[in-house]
Amino acid sequence: MDQAQQLRNIIKQQNMQQHLARVITVTSGKGGVGKSNMSVNMAIQLGRLGKKVVILDADFGLANVEVMLGTRPRYNMADMIYGRKGIKDIICRGPENIGFISGGSGIKELSNLSKDQISGIVNMMYELDSIADVIIIDTGAGISDAVIDMVLASSEVLLVTTPEPTSITDAYALLKTINKAPGYSNDNIKIKMIGNRTLSMSDGEELYNKLNSVVTKFLHMNMEYLGSVPFDVNLTKAVMKQQPVSVAYPNTPASKSIKAMAEKLANVEPENQRQTLGGLSGLFSKMFRNRNK
Template sequence: MDQAQQLRNIIKNSNKPQRPLARIITVTSGKGGVGKSNVAINLAIQFRKMGKRVIILDADFGLANIEIMFGTVPKHNLCDLIYQGKNIKDIITWGPEGVGFISGGSGISGMYNLSRDYLVYIIVNLAELDAIADIIIIDTGAGISSAVMEFLVASGEIMLVTTPEPTSITDSYSLLKALNQSPRFSRENTKVKVVSNRVSSDEEGQQLFNKLNAVVARYLKLPLTYMGAIPQDQMLARSVMQQSPVSIQYPNAKATKAFESIATNLMNPGYTEEVKQRGMAAFFSHIITGRKLSSTGNVPNIIGNAPNTQ
């Protein structure tokens, strides 16, 4: 029995019928500095206000955006689960409003070299997150690195954050092109949703989406769903300096109201029923098996340059 089949058996055994699977939303962007982590954190806060249990996995390796914005330093991260024998509850840090977060550290980068026993231990522990959280938000790195692509192809629900800057639009397209060309990407089982950030008005946010959507529809034939716009807001910038999410620090701010609206849209039955929930065991098994295929050379590197869309 090969390791891929062994991992499938682990998923089958861990996803018991009586256990609901967490909804996994992967937040990403084509370039850094567009407010991706702010979107992840404030959506988490809004989901908590709706009574949902939420955990953020900070998968932006090398950076610590989530813990900085929460003003909380985690005692443990994913490496401690993998290499130090900690269980999943040990590595969850609880932030404002009861939002949990897990620091990824560099843990996932070495997972594909581990023995089967280690993989069993990790996957079974990660599957426990389905019992702890209703929604798990994955905050990826920016751009089209292999690490980001691995998270995206494993995701059933992707939230792409973009801004009106020409480079942001072009880089968003490049990311979608790379994702669309991946041999492991499933159009049928993946929903890509877009948030327009740092816009001057709702109209500008809609126009930004229309511009990106037109190019994507023409060249990639990939359907996108618009979730809403977040305005430029001095209160949001101030909250970052204060290391407190704007949704907590300034509940009446324009940005807070926008996050509330987007979270409400995301919880609309029309948007939740269309996504097949996979659970954390399936999510990480997809990443691990994908890394193993890539390491053997069976999956080509096809991430190319985007056509000129200007």
């Protein structure tokens, strides 16, 4: 049995599963725009809406998420990939019972796995689907192969950008790379833009309109506007405390903005799309299939 057939068989097993996690991939065109902060605080806010949330830190080489959560995981994905630990063993708990998985060196090693290791990972993710309602993937910034692979395999992508010209340019470059990649389809990937560090609500909408106009004209891609987070000094204070701003300063403008976006996401949960794509196990299956084309 070849590797592709093994993955198809695993997906058939997934279709019999009653519960599949909703996977939300958070990405950005460049570093330093607040992507990890958005991932962590979105997880907190979705958790407060009654969702069981797990963050997968797929930003290899950096530990932004664990710093913001104030936790240091004992194990990461590499321990799972090489059979040393199971999926439940590598999940550590952050504030308000948010789950957290460190990608560690495991994310980099995803491109060099045997078919048995790939099959094992997909089955592990299938197990994670059964215990989480929402899985938030915090990707690396930019247009590395790992980021593009993860985004292309996702059905729901949050693109974080700021009003700075370099951030807008890099966000466009990321979308252009995704658009050119084999397997991309407007029908399969829903991209929602989030404006960060904006001066006002209208500033966020203006940022979206500016980026969306060139994306529509030159790339013919569909992109929605989820909302914006205003510049907030309390967010920086929260980072210094190694706490999510939603925990340290729940009533500050940044926290309220992210709460509103979380509510919007929760109210438009794509149930049919989740069932079709098969949660996180389906995402990893699709990612490995795309690499083998």
